[in-house]
Amino acid sequence: MKRIGLLGGTFDPPHLGHMIIAEHIRENLELDEVWFIPSHLPPHKQEAAVSAEDRLQMVKKATEGNPHFSVSEIELNREGKSYTIDTMKSLLKEYPSDEFCFIIGGDMVQYLDRWHKIEELNELVQFVGVGREGIALDSHFNVKMVEIPRIDISSSMIRQRLTDKKSIRYLIPEGVFHFIKENALYEFKP
Numbered sequence: 717m718k719r720i721g722l723l724g725g726t727f728d729p730p731h732l733g734h735m736i737i738a739e740h741i742r743e744n745l746e747l748d749e750v751w752f753i754p755s756h757l758p759p760h761k762q763e764a765a766v767s768a769e770d771r772l773q774m775v776k777k778a779t780e781g782n783p784h785f786s787v788s789e790i791e792l793n794r795e796g797k798s799y800t801i802d803t804m805k806s807l808l809k810e811y812p813s814d815e816f817c818f819i820i821g822g823d824m825v826q827y828l829d830r831w832h833k834i835e836e837l838n839e840l841v842q843f844v845g846v847g848r849e850g851i852a853l854d855s856h857f858n859v860k861m862v863e864i865p866r867i868d869i870s871s872s873m874i875r876q877r878l879t880d881k882k883s884i885r886y887l888i889p890e891g892v893f894h895f896i897k898e899n900a901l902y903e904f905k906p
């Protein structure tokens with residue numbers, strides 16, 4: 717049996733906040749692995765600014781080099797909105813002897829009551845909530861709160877900085893920085 721943390725996200729783009737929560741939750745909860753799950757269509761957000769294929773490549777760049785991290789394409793291979801309930805049902809069926817938890821930022825903890833079939837999902841998986849600056853962590857769902865170093869970076873902040881022609885260096889993993897630059901994503905101009 718393996719203990720696996722799932723970090724679902726739009727990853728538009730992946731940033732150091734994602735990497736730090738994955739690494740520290742893994743350590744704190746003694747998980748064997750963390751699987752990053754890029755969503756195909758985010759359930760509650762506008763469509764991502766770049767393609768699912770580019771987001772997948774960026775998540776691969778971000779996670780390479782950490783033997784505990786991997787990338788699951790389960791949501792990219794499914795049509796329609798990427799509801800977590802569908803993902804959890806498939807994973808539990810495919811890996812019946814493993815134990816999963818689903819990692820979410822504080823902003824998501826607040827929003828859980830609006831998730832698709834949340835009552836059912838709440839019975840299927842343990843949520844792990846991570847503090848995020850300026851967000852209160854309280855929920856009546858099955859959320860285990862974990863305090864790890866907080867980092868006030870978001871994908872929208874990175875996109876805004878790109879729009880404003882400000883530096884994004886060191887806010888995102890080096891490999892992701894080069895991928896954005898080489899492919900001129902988000903209209904990146906050095």
Ligand SMILES: Nc1ncnc2c1ncn2[C@@H]1O[C@H](COP(=O)(O)OP(=O)(O)OP(=O)(O)O)[C@@H](O)[C@H]1O
Pocket residue numbers: 724725726727728733734737819820821822823824846847848849867868869870871872873
């Ligand atoms: N800095 C952070 N601290 C804690 N949790 C975070 C942080 N950044 C992202 N997360 C969490 O990681 C998961 C995936 O996040 P996502 O890919 O949507 O990035 P985001 O930075 O929240 O994006 P955006 O700014 O576009 O909304 C979500 O559960 C989110 O709450």
Ligand SMILES: O=C(O)c1ccc[n+]([C@@H]2O[C@H](COP(=O)([O-])O)[C@@H](O)[C@H]2O)c1
Pocket residue numbers: 723724725726727753755758759760761798799800801824830831832
């Ligand atoms: O299933 C839902 O209704 C649902 C609603 C909001 C978010 N989620 C999941 O939560 C994760 C983080 O979402 P996001 O939009 O911040 O990238 C991602 O895996 C989403 O699929 C899931």
